[in-house]
Amino acid sequence: xxxxxxxxxxxxxxxxxxxxxxxxxxxxxxxxxxxxxxxxxxxxxxxxxxxxxxxxxxxxxxxxxxxxxxxxxxxxxxxxxxxxxxxxxxxxxxxxxxxxxxxxxxxxxxxxxxxxxxxxxxxxxxxxxxxxxxxxxxxxxxxxxxxxxxxxxxxxxxxxxxxxxxxxxxxxxxxxxxxxxxxxxxxxxxxxxxxxxxxxxxxxxxxxxxxxxxxxxxxxxxxxxxxxxxxxxxxxxxxxxxxxxxxxxxxxxxxxxxxxxxxxxxxxxxxxxxxxxxxxxxxxxxxxxxx
Amino acid sequence: xxxxxxxxxxxxxxxxxxxxxxxxxxxxxxxxxxxxxxxxxxxxxxxxxxxxxxxxxxxxxxxxxxxxxxxxxxxxxxxxxxxxxxxxxxxxxxxxxxxxxxxxxxxxxxxxxxxxxxxxxxxxxxxxxxxxxxxxxxxxxxxxxxxxxxxxxxxxxxxxxxxxxxxxxxxxxxxxxxxxxxxxxxxxxxxxxxxxxxxxxxxxxxxxxxxxxxxxxxxxxxxxxxxxxxxxxxxxxxxxxxxxxxxxxxxxxxxxxxxxxxxxxxxxxxxxxxxxxxxxxxxxxxxxxxxxxxxxxxxxxxxxxxx
Numbered sequence: 001x002x003x004x005x006x007x008x009x010x011x012x013x014x015x016x017x018x019x020x021x022x023x024x025x026x027x028x029x030x031x032x033x034x035x036x037x038x039x040x041x042x043x044x045x046x047x048x049x050x051x052x053x054x055x056x057x058x059x060x061x062x063x064x065x066x067x068x069x070x071x072x073x074x075x076x077x078x079x080x081x082x083x084x085x086x087x088x089x090x091x092x093x094x095x096x097x098x099x100x101x102x103x104x105x106x107x108x109x110x111x112x113x114x115x116x117x118x119x120x121x122x123x124x125x126x127x128x129x130x131x132x133x134x135x136x137x138x139x140x141x142x143x144x145x146x147x148x149x150x151x152x153x154x155x156x157x158x159x160x161x162x163x164x165x166x167x168x169x170x171x172x173x174x175x176x177x178x179x180x181x182x183x184x185x186x187x188x189x190x191x192x193x194x195x196x197x198x199x200x201x202x203x204x205x206x207x208x209x210x211x212x213x214x215x216x217x218x219x220x221x222x223x224x225x226x227x228x229x230x231x232x233x234x235x236x237x238x239x240x241x242x243x244x245x246x247x248x249x250x251x252x253x254x255x256x257x258x259x260x261x262x263x264x265x266x267x268x269x270x271x272x273x274x275x276x277x278x279x280x281x282x283x284x285x286x287x288x289x290x291x
Numbered sequence: 292x293x294x295x296x297x298x299x300x301x302x303x304x305x306x307x308x309x310x311x312x313x314x315x316x317x318x319x320x321x322x323x324x325x326x327x328x329x330x331x332x333x334x335x336x337x338x339x340x341x342x343x344x345x346x347x348x349x350x351x352x353x354x355x356x357x358x359x360x361x362x363x364x365x366x367x368x369x370x371x372x373x374x375x376x377x378x379x380x381x382x383x384x385x386x387x388x389x390x391x392x393x394x395x396x397x398x399x400x401x402x403x404x405x406x407x408x409x410x411x412x413x414x415x416x417x418x419x420x421x422x423x424x425x426x427x428x429x430x431x432x433x434x435x436x437x438x439x440x441x442x443x444x445x446x447x448x449x450x451x452x453x454x455x456x457x458x459x460x461x462x463x464x465x466x467x468x469x470x471x472x473x474x475x476x477x478x479x480x481x482x483x484x485x486x487x488x489x490x491x492x493x494x495x496x497x498x499x500x501x502x503x504x505x506x507x508x509x510x511x512x513x514x515x516x517x518x519x520x521x522x523x524x525x526x527x528x529x530x531x532x533x534x535x536x537x538x539x540x541x542x543x544x545x546x547x548x549x550x551x552x553x554x555x556x557x558x559x560x561x562x563x564x565x566x567x568x569x570x571x572x573x574x575x576x577x578x579x580x581x582x583x584x585x586x587x588x589x590x591x592x593x594x595x596x597x598x
Contacts, residue, residue, distance in 0.1 A: 150413075150468055152406040157461040160315065164454045252434065287433045289527050 010100055012155060015083070015091040016142045023085045026093070030078040036097045038075045041162060043068045043090040043130060043138050044083065045196070067192055070134055070166060073125035074117045090138045094159055101163075116174065128173060129192035131231060132199050132242040133165055136249070172232065181229060190216040191230055194223065198235065202243040203265045206236055244279045247272070248287070257284045308334045308395070309446055313457045318397040321446040329385040333375075333395060340377045340399040341420070343464060345431065345439050346370075350389030351584070355382045356424045368534060370436055372467045374427040376420050386584075394442055396460050407468070416471060429470045430534060431463075438463050492518060493528055496537075504544050507568045511537055546582045549575070553591050556598075560587050 015024075028038060044067065073079050075095065083089050117124045141158050148154045176182070183191070194216045197207065212235060213220045227235055243264055250260045261272035277283045306329070308320040320334050329352075333342060346352070347370050355364030356375065364384060375381050377397065385391070398407075407413050419425050431439065442459040445452045496514055503509045514537070515522060529537045545567045552563045564575035579587045 148469075149410050150407055150465065152409060153461070153465055153468070156315065156406060157458070157465055160454070160461055161458045164458055167454070248434075282433065285523075289433075289523070289530070 010097075010156075010159070011095045012159065013093040013095075014142065014145070015089050015093070017089045020083055020085050020087050020089055024083040024089075026081040026083075028075050028079040028081070028095070030076060035074070035076040036095055037101055038073045038079050038093060038095050039071070039162070039166060040073075040081065040091060040093040041070045041130070041134050041138055042081075042083075043088075043135055045088045045200075046086070067189065068130040068135075068196065069127045069192075070130055070169070071125055071127040072113070072117070072166065072170070073123070074114070077124050079125070090142055092138060092141065092158075092162070094162070113170075126173075128169055129188060129195060129230075131165075131169075131195065132238070132245065134162070135199055136242075136245055137162060137165075140249075176229065183226065183230065187218075187226060190218055191223075191227055194227065194235070195231065195238070198239045199242050202239065202246055203263070205265065206239050209235070240275065241279065244276060247276065247284070248280075251284055251287055257288075260284070306331055310334070311446065311453070311456065313460065314453060315457055315461070316399065316402050317457075317460065318399075319456065319460055320395040320397075321393065321443055323392040323443055323447070325388075325390045327388050329383060329389050329391055331384075331391075331393075332380060332382040336377055336397045338377065338397070338399055340397055341403065342375050342377050342381075343396045343398065343467060344373045344375070344381070345394045345396075345435075345463060346373070346383065346391070347393075347436070347439065348385075348389055348391040350385055350391070351387055352389065352391070353384045354426075355384060356380070356426050368430065370431045370439075372429045372431060372435075372463070374416070374420065374467065374471070379424065381426065392440075392443055394439060394446075394460070394463075396464060398464070413468075416468075427471055429467055430530075431466075435463055435466050489528055492520065492525075493532055496525065496529075500541055500544065504541055505548065505566065505568050507565075507570060509541075509568060511541070542578050543582055545569070546579050549579065549587070550583070550590070553587060554594055556591075556594065560591065563587075 013026075081093065083091070117126065137158060141154075145151060145154060194212050197212070197215055201207065209220045209224070213223055216223050218226070224235065227233075227238070231238055233241065247260050247264050250263060251257070255263070257273070258269050261269040264272070266272040266275075273283050273285075276287075280287070306322060306324050306326065308322050310318070310320045312318050318336055322331065333344065336342070346367065348367075349369070352367040352369075353364035354367045354373065356379065364382075367383075373381070383391070383393070403413075416427065419427060438459040442456050442463075445456045445459075496518060499514060499517060503513075511522065515525065518525070526536050529535065529540060533540055535543070549563050549567050552558060552566070553560070558566070560575075561572050564572045567575075569575040569578070576586055576588075579585075579590075583590065585593075
């Protein structure tokens with residue numbers, strides 16, 4: 001666990017544990033003087049879940065919170081973050097002074113955000129399920145920060161990108177909420193189980209709608225519609241985008257195209273090339289040799 | 292890139308930098324233009340710090356750094372980044388028509404102190420820049436090129452999405468510094484190749500070229516046959532080490548040699564062309580012009596006048 005003061009008004013706490021031995025509780029006391037926000041990005045998973053595909057998780061409506069999530073909270077009222085034991089935790093907690101956040105994002109409308117946070121009840125906090133973009137970024141952050149030549153630059157860049165994602169999601173969710181498209185807690189959990197399954201098993205073939213429907217305990221049709229609305233992508237589109245982002249990561253690390261294709265689960269490299277070209281508009285080879 | 296109406300192009304207005312102050316404390320400026328003639332200096336930020344410039348273009352571009360106005364400048368290559376000291380003049384010139392786009396990032400000295408100084412190697416970068424008129428360059432990959440053009444596109448929709456511009460620019464900065472960091476640590480100068488086999492292959496090819504490049508039967512194919520590599524692979528390796536394709540490398544070697552021969556003033560230009568392996572004199576003249584921006588005949592005259 002590391003804490004770093006980056007620039008005036010921004011503090012970062014990173015948690016990266018493969019298996020938590022005991023429950024971890026982080027208690028942020030109400031801030032005196034200047035008020036601030038806490039943004040946190042948590043990826044919580046049962047260790048070894050990625051390798052073992054046989055067990056379809058049981059749908060338990062009681063849903064064991066906390067899930068993998070991103071959240072924005074007003075820390076003026078204090079904040080408690082809870083991590084259960086026996087889990088893998090990847091988490092980035094950013095505390096930003098309100099003034100600094102406004103500085104970081106010039107067209108940031110603090111008034112609107114405050115209003116939404118206040119309407120969120122006594123916790124003054126809103127939480128959304130995580131998406132693959134955050135997962136990839138958290139993954140990169142944790143694995144690269146250790147040996148990055150410019151850790152401060154690397155950190156501020158990643159935080160800045162996380163904030164961009166968060167704001168995008170914030171406005172999408174706010175709009176959906178205003179249109180009356182609020183999902184029940186149960187649906188939210190079901191969808192995030194599907195999302196997690198799609199993200200973790202990117203090396204395997206697309207699981208197919210029947211299986212996903214079982215995981216989510218929803219009918220195929222309502223799963224498809226709700227997922228599209230909530231994540232902005234079809235089930236397969238989401239799975240494919242995540243898969244290809246992993247491929248791109250490998251290409252960035254100079255892994256040969258053939259190896260990448262096998263690595264992310266294509267038996268035929270030219271299928272991979274086609275999919276890559278469809279997504280990004282250029283082939284893997286051209287990605288590596290742009291000039 | 293959109294082509295401008297040819298009439299408009301002729302009466303092109305003065306080219307201006309479009310400025311933007313990023314929330315995080317960096318300043319940035321961008322320009323995108325299609326013009327007949329370019330002479331564009333970096334904007335003056337009136338502060339101490341470093342300037343990182345990314346350029347892309349279609350045409351011929353020279354980069355002139357320092358305070359020597361009579362110097363022609365160094366030829367650039369499309370899709371490159373240049374790091375320079377803020378108070379030194381740096382200009383981009385082109386005597387012919389050019390599609391040119393650039394993104395400038397100004398990094399104030401104070402910002403460098405907070406975000407970059409923790410790296411002990413960064414001092415070396417500053418040292419290199421402090422001596423004479425040095426600039427540090429690096430080529431951009433596909434990922435970086437897409438960041439670059441995305442940032443420019445956001446610029447054109449003017450400041451709507453500052454956070455995006457900021458993120459693109461920060462990623463570019465990080466890429467540039469990490470790339471330079473690796474080479475300054477001495478892994479392999481100015482290249483991404485850290486594989487012994489690849490390096491020895493390149494050395495072998497280089498020595499083969501320097502032995503046979505003047506022969507008129509010498510082709511790139513003969514190299515491929517000799518080394519059992521594919522054209523793409525070899526070109527890729529050449530580009531990462533020399534920043535040019537293998538045929539450009541061979542051409543430059545031949546033209547360099549011919550320049551020496553002209554200076555010796557013992558042979559006619561057509562004789563020289565055949566001797567360095569060109570089968571047609573007009574091909575030779577074109578190649579010479581591409582490398583030195585002057586025809587061999589004019590160059591010979593210049594040399595004669597000097598003598």
